[in-house]
Amino acid sequence: MYDVIIVGAGPTGIFCALELVKKSNLKVIVLERGSSIQKRFCPMREQGGECRRCHSCALISGWGGAGAFSDGKLTLSLDAGGRLTELLSPEVVRELLDYVEQIYLSFGNGGRLFDPSQDDIANFTLKAQRAGLKLVPMKIRHLGTENCYDILLEMENFLKNRVEIRPLSKVEEILVDNASGEVKGVKLASGEEILGRYVVVAPGRSGASWLEEQARRLGLSLERNPVDIGVRVELPAAVMEELTSVFYEAKLIYYSRSFDDRVRTFCMCPHGEVVVEWNEEEKVLSVNGHSYRSRETDKTNFAILVSTSFTEPFHEPNLYGSHVARLANMLSGAVIVQRLGDLINGRRSTYSRIIRGPIEPSLKEAVPGDLSFVLPFRYLQDIKEMLEALDKIAPGVYSPFTLLYGVEVKFYSSKLRLSPSLETEIRNLFAGGDGAGITRGLVQASISGIVIGREILKREGMQVS
Numbered sequence: 001m002y003d004v005i006i007v008g009a010g011p012t013g014i015f016c017a018l019e020l021v022k023k024s025n026l027k028v029i030v031l032e033r034g035s036s037i038q039k040r041f042c043p044m045r046e047q048g049g050e051c052r053r054c055h056s057c058a059l060i061s062g063w064g065g066a067g068a069f070s071d072g073k074l075t076l077s078l079d080a081g082g083r084l085t086e087l088l089s090p091e092v093v094r095e096l097l098d099y100v101e102q103i104y105l106s107f108g109n110g111g112r113l114f115d116p117s118q119d120d121i122a123n124f125t126l127k128a129q130r131a132g133l134k135l136v137p138m139k140i141r142h143l144g145t146e147n148c149y150d151i152l153l154e155m156e157n158f159l160k161n162r163v164e165i166r167p168l169s170k171v172e173e174i175l176v177d178n179a180s181g182e183v184k185g186v187k188l189a190s191g192e193e194i195l196g197r198y199v200v201v202a203p204g205r206s207g208a209s210w211l212e213e214q215a216r217r218l219g220l221s222l223e224r225n226p227v228d229i230g231v232r233v234e235l236p237a238a239v240m241e242e243l244t245s246v247f248y249e250a251k252l253i254y255y256s257r258s259f260d261d262r263v264r265t266f267c268m269c270p271h272g273e274v275v276v277e278w279n280e281e282e283k284v285l286s287v288n289g290h291s292y293r294s295r296e297t298d299k300t301n302f303a304i305l306v307s308t309s310f311t312e313p314f315h316e317p318n319l320y321g322s323h324v325a326r327l328a329n330m331l332s333g334a335v336i337v338q339r340l341g342d343l344i345n346g347r348r349s350t351y352s353r354i355i356r357g358p359i360e361p362s363l364k365e366a367v368p369g370d371l372s373f374v375l376p377f378r379y380l381q382d383i384k385e386m387l388e389a390l391d392k393i394a395p396g397v398y399s400p401f402t403l404l405y406g407v408e409v410k411f412y413s414s415k416l417r418l419s420p421s422l423e424t425e426i427r428n429l430f431a432g433g434d435g436a437g438i439t440r441g442l443v444q445a446s447i448s449g450i451v452i453g454r455e456i457l458k459r460e461g462m463q464v465s
């Protein structure tokens, strides 16, 4: 019998465990369906070639969760990376932002802090407004993909003598005691039952469908989140340098003239690389990006995403997103790359056209093709308008040689009904992070783990701060 069972070893699960061991001797077990961090092995990444569509994708599953090979951008702002301020007061979240940053720093190299000055913010805000864009300035700490990995490894080393960590242990069912209505443990895919007084579910985006299925089975209330669909843009790093040298990630929002859709830049990776991501739940390949601090390229990539909230009678935003991604997978075997000029001129890109241009795709597996066979007109129009607006503050964005990779889809989990201490409607069953639909980034996911850890400590009569 355990005191606390944590499902998922992403930032949410890890920070919950860190908070618990720091202030108590509770008996904690962390169950993770992927491998320990040193055994996380992606054949495509290590050996090249196509994505092997592994049963459990090592890029997003295992110790560290989706964050392990991420760009390691710590977004130190209330305005991005999640919706925790809908549940907690801004003061509490702000205090926890600092707390979480200090924990990351205490486990390794803190990379570089981008903290724009008031003059820079005023200057770029004006430029953005003139282009019809809204700039969301924020403080960002860029750890870099390799530092992020080292920090997570140190956290695993620190925790492994203090809590039980069980990799390759997929949780299949959340168990509830019918008599008391309280959570009582979990059942693994192997059939083994593990009992505990508190259960913390933190399965990330890759486990979101599983959590949704469990929520339905247990009668928990769910609310739909939108789906974000778009492309990853790749261009010479010099084009974005004025912005990225100040902000690292320039978060810009645009409302399209044609459809009044919300379009935004996301996950900017200066001097980075474009990568493929296998979503095992949705069974689709999509694009993403990251940057190594020690292996800079001469290119910058970022996503342009259009948010869509479907209305009655359609309730399956993720299904829609995976359908669009599947079209790109069907036509290219994986991911399509197209020059902006070819898209505008209504023709597919070819290898020979792409190599004539000044930008060599960083994602070698991407197949030149035509995104207009994949993305509905509405999305293409929104993306083109956003690129035109961006060109006004970063001349060169709307170049015919700019590369567009498709598609990038952000599948957001349905939002579980949670209390301010992130407890579900079942007593002692907590949920946090991306899988619970309340966060979308490393920092807020980590904060959600701390909030849960502190609530458990409080219920056990222990000091929390």
Ligand SMILES: Cc1cc2nc3c(=O)[nH]c(=O)nc-3n(C[C@H](O)[C@H](O)[C@H](O)COP(=O)(O)OP(=O)(O)OC[C@H]3O[C@@H](n4cnc5c(N)ncnc54)[C@H](O)[C@@H]3O)c2cc1C
Pocket (backbone or CB within 6 Å): 007, 008, 009, 010, 011, 012, 013, 031, 032, 033, 034, 060, 061, 062, 063, 064, 065, 066, 067, 068, 069, 070, 071, 072, 073, 074, 075, 081, 169, 170, 171, 172, 202, 203, 204, 205, 206, 207, 210, 267, 277, 288, 289, 290, 432, 433, 434, 435, 439, 440, 441, 442, 443, 445
């Ligand atoms: C390529 C990439 C780059 C990114 N870059 C950034 C960035 O620079 N900055 C940023 O803030 N965010 C970034 N993100 C997002 C960030 O990684 C996530 O927001 C964060 O990891 C979410 O944390 P989490 O703990 O909620 O979930 P996750 O990190 O997804 O962890 C959940 C864990 O639970 C496990 N799991 C799932 N289901 C089960 C089950 N049934 N049983 C047992 N275990 C299970 C999974 O295997 C996984 O390891 C990036 C994501 C990706 C994919």
